[in-house]
Amino acid sequence: MTIETKAETTLGITPSQTIGPFFAYALTPRAYGGPELATEQVATDGIAGERIRVEGTVYDGDGLPVGDAMIEIWQADPQGRFHASGNAGFTGFGRAETTSEGRYFFETVRPGGLPGPGGARQAPHLTVSVFARGVLVRLATRIYFSDEAANDGDPVLALVPAGRRDTLIAQRGGDGVFRFDICLQGESETVFFEA
Amino acid sequence: MSLIYPPQSLQAHPLNASPEYKSTLKRAPSQPLILLPHTLSETTGPVFGHVGVAEGDSDLTRQHEGEPLGERIIVTGRVLDEDGRPVPHTLVEIWQANAAGRYVHVRDQHPAPLDPNFTGAGRAVTDADGRYRFVTVKPGAYPWRNHHNAWRPAHIHFSLFGASFLSRVITQMYFPGDPLFKYDPIFQSVTDEKARDRLVSRFDIDTTEPEWALGYQFDIVLRGRNATPLEEPHDH
Numbered sequence: 231m232t233i234e235t236k237a238e239t240t241l242g243i244t245p246s247q248t249i250g251p252f253f254a255y256a257l258t259p260r261a262y263g264g265p266e267l268a269t270e271q272v273a274t275d276g277i278a279g280e281r282i283r284v285e286g287t288v289y290d291g292d293g294l295p296v297g298d299a300m301i302e303i304w305q306a307d308p309q310g311r312f313h314a315s316g317n318a319g320f321t322g323f324g325r326a327e328t329t330s331e332g333r334y335f336f337e338t339v340r341p342g343g344l345p346g347p348g349g350a351r352q353a354p355h356l357t358v359s360v361f362a363r364g365v366l367v368r369l370a371t372r373i374y375f376s377d378e379a380a381n382d383g384d385p386v387l388a389l390v391p392a393g394r395r396d397t398l399i400a401q402r403g404g405d406g407v408f409r410f411d412i413c414l415q416g417e418s419e420t421v422f423f424e425a
Numbered sequence: 426m427s428l429i430y431p432p433q434s435l436q437a438h439p440l441n442a443s444p445e446y447k448s449t450l451k452r453a454p455s456q457p458l459i460l461l462p463h464t465l466s467e468t469t470g471p472v473f474g475h476v477g478v479a480e481g482d483s484d485l486t487r488q489h490e491g492e493p494l495g496e497r498i499i500v501t502g503r504v505l506d507e508d509g510r511p512v513p514h515t516l517v518e519i520w521q522a523n524a525a526g527r528y529v530h531v532r533d534q535h536p537a538p539l540d541p542n543f544t545g546a547g548r549a550v551t552d553a554d555g556r557y558r559f560v561t562v563k564p565g566a567y568p569w570r571n572h573h574n575a576w577r578p579a580h581i582h583f584s585l586f587g588a589s590f591l592s593r594v595i596t597q598m599y600f601p602g603d604p605l606f607k608y609d610p611i612f613q614s615v616t617d618e619k620a621r622d623r624l625v626s627r628f629d630i631d632t633t634e635p636e637w638a639l640g641y642q643f644d645i646v647l648r649g650r651n652a653t654p655l656e657e658p659h660d661h
């Protein structure tokens with residue numbers, strides 16, 4: 231199959247700008263009593279699957295917490311199906327603001343594996359967007375899980391230099407919680423993707 | 426119908442490392458971004474339709490008992506893809522300062538008055554032609570300490586989803602002819618002049634309603650082009 235596009239009608243896209251420091255009363259308005267479109271609770275009642283909690287801290291290049299970031303996640307359900315492709319009741323979309331200490335969490339179900347490029351299987355993962363004051367364009371990353379054997383064959387992790395792959399893998403602690411810190415810059419900088 | 430997302434389109438965006446905007450200095454990744462293949466995780470995304478959007482969410486002047494102070498405006502436009510086709514039934518979220526340049530946000534310390542009749546948050550869903558419409562007041566400019574005498578040009582923050590996570594964008598809409606443009610490192614972080622112009626709304630006399638409100642048109646172009654799969658040649 232080949233792909234054909236009509237070049238003559240291309241419009242330029244609208245450029246991105248920073249979310250700024252003052253988005254909360256519109257996008258994550260719990261503290262303001264506003265209606266919430268989506269929250270940290272991605273697993274709604276009645277969704278089958280293993281309940282997981284992912285939490286972490288967002289840091290800047292000085293190792294200081296980023297207290298004005300918004301994190302969004304997007305994921306498949308435990309069978310590897312996305313919302314649009316027919317699962318019921320599970321949106322797969324979560325949105326959280328960081329606390330003044332830079333902390334965030336999500337409560338969701340563990341996603342299933344997915345088809346990937348070239349017939350390879352993708353290991354279970356969450357798709358992550360980071361927005362913050364001082365971030366002009368959405369930062370795209372992924373959260374993989376430390377206890378998934380399929381990580382070894384994941385075609386996206388394979389694109390990442392071996393020494394940096396750990397920044398994409400949430401580590402499961404003794405309490406069962408997956409810990410995933412996001413470092414915007416610096417020695418342990420999280421891998422970000424051009425998507 | 427399916428979409429493709431040419432990576433060249435991303436060139437319209439600013440660089441995260443834009444040092445004139447000081448907050449980027451410690452927040453921009455220093456390692457190169459890794460090119461991600463577009464898998465189902467990227468080419469799908471949340472679809473909101475009318476979920477969570479209430480009647481009246483798009484009129485920011487009627488969310489309280491009284492009317493907010495300031496210059497009443499209508500902001501409307503179409504959400505399009507890169508081929509100029511409308512993006513219907515997509516969520517548009519906005520937030521802004523009040524007419525005095527003050528946000529409701531608890532951390533905004535600018536000594537300008539809050540307006541008890543204005544919160545400054547709105548939502549709308551585009552119609553079948555990709556059109557949205559908000560009624561609000563014109564936001565004021567506000568100081569922000571990025572550099573000496575730093576003032577943001579008047580702007581409204583916009584958040585959109587589109588067809589997938591590849592079209593997800595958060596941006597800002599500006600007003601035509603603002604004298605602060607040339608001093609604003611956030612606006613100037615978009616280095617291509619044509620791309621920068623796409624952040625500026627257009628005053629429109631036909632959108633303007635007599636004796637009531639000035640009208641501004643602001644079209645938003647999201648990533649995504651029509652992918653026409655051609656059938657394999659028949660081999661019989």
Ligand SMILES: [Fe+3]
Nearest residue numbers: 250577580582
């Ligand atoms: Fe602002």
